[in-house]
Amino acid sequence: MITNKPRFDEALRRFDEANSEDPTIEIADGKHYPKEVLYAHRMSACLGRVAPDASEALQLAARCQHIRRWSIPRNAFPMDTAGYHKWRNSLKRLHAELAGQIMQEVGYDAEIIGRVQTLLQKQQLKTDPEMQLLEDVICLVFLEYYFLDFAKQYPEEKVIDIVQKTWRKMTPQGHALALQLDMPASAQALVAKALA
Structure with a gap:
């Protein structure tokens, strides 16, 4: 259940606004989209089909799961397994930090911000049902x-x-x-x- 729809909608709008700066453009259904905007909308749509009653935190996490992902390119790290894991961990921290900033700016409290950040950082994957659903x-x-x-x-x-x-x-x-x-x-x- 969304506790405050205007605040929720503004958070989604701000996530999309951040992702709209993605320089990579993809085409879907004949329209051009910044890559991470398209990905974010696909995540929201899939969650809506799979779990229409998903919590507010989970809906927010799905939408900002790749927020500004292009900011940390893969080739900034060694092109081996260890480099890949360092890259992924850097991205998780970036996504959690940016999502937290936006959520704070639109009026979310520390508890729900912390929950979204936990989900974005894939903590307790096998023991947290929401994390597993994401x-x-x-x-x-x-x-x-x-x-x-x-x-x-x-x-x-x-x-x-x-x-x-x-x-x-x-x-x-x-x-x-x-x-x-x-x-x-x-x-x-x-x-x-x-x-x-």
Whole structure:
């Protein structure tokens, strides 16, 4: 339940405004969008389908999950596994910090700000049902909208490994929803291979 709709709507607007500065443009349904604005709206829409009664904190976290992600490019870190993890951890801190600033400016209290920041930093993934639900939504959005383009960039064995890692992060409900996604045949074939 949203406790204060104008404040909630203003937070979403401010998240979108921050993401609208993304220099990467993507096309969806014939329209041009800054990449992270499009991603944020896809996250909100997916959460709305999967959990229409999601808490206010979870709805906010879904919308700002990649806020200003382009600010810390992957190539700012070594291109190895350790560098990848450092990059991801830096992004989590950035997202939590920016979301907290915006939420404070629009009038949220420390408790809900802290909750959104916890969700964005993926704390207690396996023990926090809301965190796990957010992870399901992240994985579903990836599989539905980004997986095929991602798969084209890498050898099949790496793609299969990524699908298997993605699958391990998801709940049984997330698995069921993923298998219902309307993915192209080539994407479905890769997922089937990964799960075989």
